[in-house]
Amino acid sequence: MTTSSVVGLGIPSISRTPGVSVDDRPDVPVLIDRFGRVARDLRVSITEKCSLRCTYCMPEEGLPAIPTQDLLTASEIARVVGVAVHRLGVEEVRFTGGEPLMRADLTEIVRLTSQVAPGVPLSMTTNAVGLEHRADTLAAAGLNRVNVSLDTIDRAHFAELTRRDRLPSVLAGVRAAMRAGLTPVKINAVLMPETLHGAADLLQWCLDEGVALRFIEQMPLDADQEWARANMLDAEHLLDVLSTRFDLREIGRSDPSAPAEEWAVGGTSSTVGIIASVTRSFCSDCDRTRLTAEGTVRSCLFSDEETDLRAALRGGATDDELGKLWQGAMWNKWAGHGIDAVGFVPPARSMGAIGG
Numbered sequence: 056m057t058t059s060s061v062v063g064l065g066i067p068s069i070s071r072t073p074g075v076s077v078d079d080r081p082d083v084p085v086l087i088d089r090f091g092r093v094a095r096d097l098r099v100s101i102t103e104k105c106s107l108r109c110t111y112c113m114p115e116e117g118l119p120a121i122p123t124q125d126l127l128t129a130s131e132i133a134r135v136v137g138v139a140v141h142r143l144g145v146e147e148v149r150f151t152g153g154e155p156l157m158r159a160d161l162t163e164i165v166r167l168t169s170q171v172a173p174g175v176p177l178s179m180t181t182n183a184v185g186l187e188h189r190a191d192t193l194a195a196a197g198l199n200r201v202n203v204s205l206d207t208i209d210r211a212h213f214a215e216l217t218r219r220d221r222l223p224s225v226l227a228g229v230r231a232a233m234r235a236g237l238t239p240v241k242i243n244a245v246l247m248p249e250t251l252h253g254a255a256d257l258l259q260w261c262l263d264e265g266v267a268l269r270f271i272e273q274m275p276l277d278a279d280q281e282w283a284r285a286n287m288l289d290a291e292h293l294l295d296v297l298s299t300r301f302d303l304r305e306i307g308r309s310d311p312s313a314p315a316e317e318w319a320v321g322g323t324s325s326t327v328g329i330i331a332s333v334t335r336s337f338c339s340d341c342d343r344t345r346l347t348a349e350g351t352v353r354s355c356l357f358s359d360e361e362t363d364l365r366a367a368l369r370g371g372a373t374d375d376e377l378g379k380l381w382q383g384a385m386w387n388k389w390a391g392h393g394i395d396a397v398g399f400v401p402p403a404r405s406m407g408a409i410g411g
């Protein structure tokens with residue numbers, strides 16, 4: 056088994072240490088952990104690069120560049136996804152980053168992955184900058200749907216939050232995704248004191264455009280490490296604000312491992328969701344497994360223990376051997392993020408370096 060050590064600005068390097076035992080792991084193919092959870096949702100980060108610099112995620116100067124030879128190639132990504140789907144019971148795959156659209160070979164990644172895993176839902180979490188020019192091609196390559204990060208529809212405020220004046224491109228990207236059939240399009244907005252006053256306008260925009268909106272509690276995953284529990288806005292606070300303009304009725308979660316709890320918006324057929332990752336954590340039903348852009352398996356957003364599949368892959372490992380490494384990594388998955396625990400320490404990688 057492998058663990059990580061920090062080398063600077065949130066990208067850990069992988070170092071080998073004596074392993075944690077997997078002797079007590081039951082001999083089953085699926086990615087089961089010690090708490091009985093089974094991971095079926097694979098999130099694949101494909102780059103650390105981004106066209107924006109959201110304050111809750113990236114440092115102003117961006118993340119240190121990962122050398123090209125350290126990134127999994129399109130065919131390596133497809134091979135690893137194939138192992139996950141055909142041997143380990145993974146049922147859905149999401150591309151994330153950094154910003155997936157920053158990879159010039161994104162279409163190839165999607166095409167090869169959809170060939171290796173036909174019928175498996177393929178989605179992407181994106182900031183949508185430039186998506187208007189690529190939505191049709193990505194849909195044709197096999198991408199099924201996108202989630203778009205958008206915190207405000209006020210252009211000046213967007214530029215402040217993301218340190219880039221790109222709101223028009225994002226809005227065009229959302230509309231292009233709808234036209235290309237990358238639906239349902241879901242909008243992710245991080246809940247912060249700064250975004251609260253624009254939350255109702257954002258919801259109205261989403262209702263008008265026919266896209267679903269989810270607000271996300273901010274997690275201690277910013278590269279600048281400025282997150283503080285005391286400054287965090289929780290779901291209750293948001294509901295109070297939205298209820299002054301909308302009639303909201305609680306629906307709950309679509310399934311126990313879905314991160315978003317949903318509210319119906321009165322007078323519409325739409326819903327608004329809240330991903331209360333911090334105050335109403337869904338860790339006990341977690342069904343996620345992650346692959347970083349450098350090809351390490353990460354069992355939890357908050358755990359810096361990573362297992363290096365890339366080295367094994369490039370060293371000639373068989374699919375069976377890759378599968379075993381992955382099973383071992385997931386068997387040792389933590390119970391949860393532990394944000395409320397005394398002595399909590401945020402992970403070395405920031406959200407953009409993990410793949411959110």
Ligand SMILES: Nc1nc2c(ncn2[C@@H]2O[C@H](COP(=O)(O)OP(=O)(O)OP(=O)(O)O)[C@@H](O)[C@H]2O)c(=O)[nH]1
Pocket residue numbers: 149151180202241243271314315330332343356411
């Ligand atoms: N606690 C926690 N939060 C997560 C995790 N993955 C994503 N998130 C948060 O949930 C937000 C939404 O994630 P998305 O990438 O849109 O994925 P999703 O909500 O699983 O996607 P859908 O299947 O479309 O509902 C992200 O912006 C993160 O803030 C996770 O594993 N744990």
Ligand SMILES: C[S@@+](CC[C@H](N)C(=O)[O-])C[C@H]1O[C@@H](n2cnc3c(N)ncnc32)[C@H](O)[C@@H]1O
Pocket residue numbers: 105111112151152153154155180181182202203204243244245271272273274275276277406407410411
């Ligand atoms: C890291 S981004 C990568 C994909 C793409 N660049 C995007 O923004 O959608 C994935 C998700 O993580 C969320 N995110 C980033 N930092 C976060 C934080 N500190 N707390 C909660 N969510 C965060 C973003 O809002 C986004 O929805």
Ligand code: SF4
Pocket residue numbers: 105106107108109112113152153154181182204406407
């Ligand atoms: S949240 Fe997404 S768009 Fe914003 S800085 Fe992070 S990776 Fe880039």
Ligand code: SF4
Pocket residue numbers: 337338339341342343354355356357389390391392
């Ligand atoms: S914090 Fe870890 S255990 Fe909790 S939902 Fe996210 S990935 Fe799963």
